[in-house]
Amino acid sequence: TGSTRPQRLLKAVQKNATKGDPQSVISTIDHFCRRCEWAMNVGDEKGTILDSVVCEVSPGSTLELGTYCGYSTVRIARLLAPGTKLITLEFNPDFAKVARQVIEFAGLQEKVLLVEGPSGDIIPKIKEQFGITTFDLVFLDHWKDRYLPDTKLLEECGLLRKGSVLMADNVICPGTPDYLAYVRSSPKYDSKYFKSHLEYTKVEDGLEKSVYLG
Numbered sequence: 001t002g003s004t005r006p007q008r009l010l011k012a013v014q015k016n017a018t019k020g021d022p023q024s025v026i027s028t029i030d031h032f033c034r035r036c037e038w039a040m041n042v043g044d045e046k047g048t049i050l051d052s053v054v055c056e057v058s059p060g061s062t063l064e065l066g067t068y069c070g071y072s073t074v075r076i077a078r079l080l081a082p083g084t085k086l087i088t089l090e091f092n093p094d095f096a097k098v099a100r101q102v103i104e105f106a107g108l109q110e111k112v113l114l115v116e117g118p119s120g121d122i123i124p125k126i127k128e129q130f131g132i133t134t135f136d137l138v139f140l141d142h143w144k145d146r147y148l149p150d151t152k153l154l155e156e157c158g159l160l161r162k163g164s165v166l167m168a169d170n171v172i173c174p175g176t177p178d179y180l181a182y183v184r185s186s187p188k189y190d191s192k193y194f195k196s197h198l199e200y201t202k203v204e205d206g207l208e209k210s211v212y213l214g
Ligand SMILES: O=C(NCCc1nnc(-c2ccc3[nH]cnc3c2)[nH]1)c1cc(-c2ccc(F)cc2)cc(O)c1O
Pocket: 040, 041, 042, 065, 066, 067, 068, 089, 090, 091, 092, 095, 117, 118, 119, 120, 141, 142, 143, 144, 146, 169, 170, 173, 174, 198, 199
């Protein structure tokens, strides 16, 4: 049987990137997605906005929802201080298999804990299983109809603290209307929209940065 798009993306990384060099992995994936096959990575334009927030927050603990091929995992992990951790949740075992290899190729496996399974099941177990008190930064990039329920779950599980930052991808395209309405109307959040484009296209999309006020 034929290969999948994530497998072809991984082959391009193994062929063209430099082992242990996260920037070359990022550039290779962006080139592959522009020139060969579009894929749903956050991409370079929104990725640059994400980078600036990661640097501003310099998080001790980070959660990513939706690993896919590990592109944003590599983007975030390459900016993390030594001794800090990124937990990334992936539901699809085929995506997870590719992502592990992309993260390892970038040499970032020490900073990343990839957990497979549905976010709704895993989030309530994070405190006890991974010794996390709260997350300083959460990147939401998984199923768009899970952003709101999982944000409420993070609140209920006491995984957010005053000042925790949520960065949400795709708030315009494909769109997360219920999530946007919630973070923009709730007194518990201070929310800001960063206008950009859907990865590798001219279609409008953007990131929503929401600071939890406790
Ligand atoms: O669906 C997306 N992303 C989600 C993948 C995923 N990867 N992993 C999950 C998961 C789902 C439950 C989970 N529960 C626990 N981990 C989980 C992970 N979901 C997505 C789609 C587009 C897109 C735009 C325009 C189009 F015409 C077609 C597509 C763009 C993007 O930037 C995206 O992020």
